[in-house]
Amino acid sequence: MTDFFHDLKGHEVISTQVEDEAVNLVREHDPDLALLDIMMPGMHGVQLLRLLKQVKPTLKAIMITAVEDEESAREAMNEGASDYVTKPLDLNYLDAQVTFNLAL
Numbered sequence: 001m002t003d004f005f006h007d008l009k010g011h012e013v014i015s016t017q018v019e020d021e022a023v024n025l026v027r028e029h030d031p032d033l034a035l036l037d038i039m040m041p042g043m044h045g046v047q048l049l050r051l052l053k054q055v056k057p058t059l060k061a062i063m064i065t066a067v068e069d070e071e072s073a074r075e076a077m078n079e080g081a082s083d084y085v086t087k088p089l090d091l092n093y094l095d096a097q098v099t100f101n102l103a104l
Helices: 003-011 021-029 045-053 070-078 091-104
Strands: 033-037 062-064 081-086
Touching: 003 081, 021 045, 033 045, 033 091, 045 062, 045 070, 062 091, 070 081, 081 091
Parallel strands: 033 062, 062 081
Antiparallel strands: none
């Protein structure tokens, strides 16, 4: 997915699978948008969203999950997520959501 957005769309893409590193990357790179998985190894994605929003309140976020979980979706949206998509990812749909959210 990182290669898709960087190579095809020309976006600067940074990625990590470590929550603490994600917070530092937001501080250092000031991204416009984050793609966050709900199920992460150490921390729930909504918890990470809260931390990232403390660092950058205007950060837009699209939450990604393997299961449709209405409670997690509602919680993510209440914490400021812009959208919620399920796996397997339709990259064309995700691309449209990224483009839409970056245009806001």
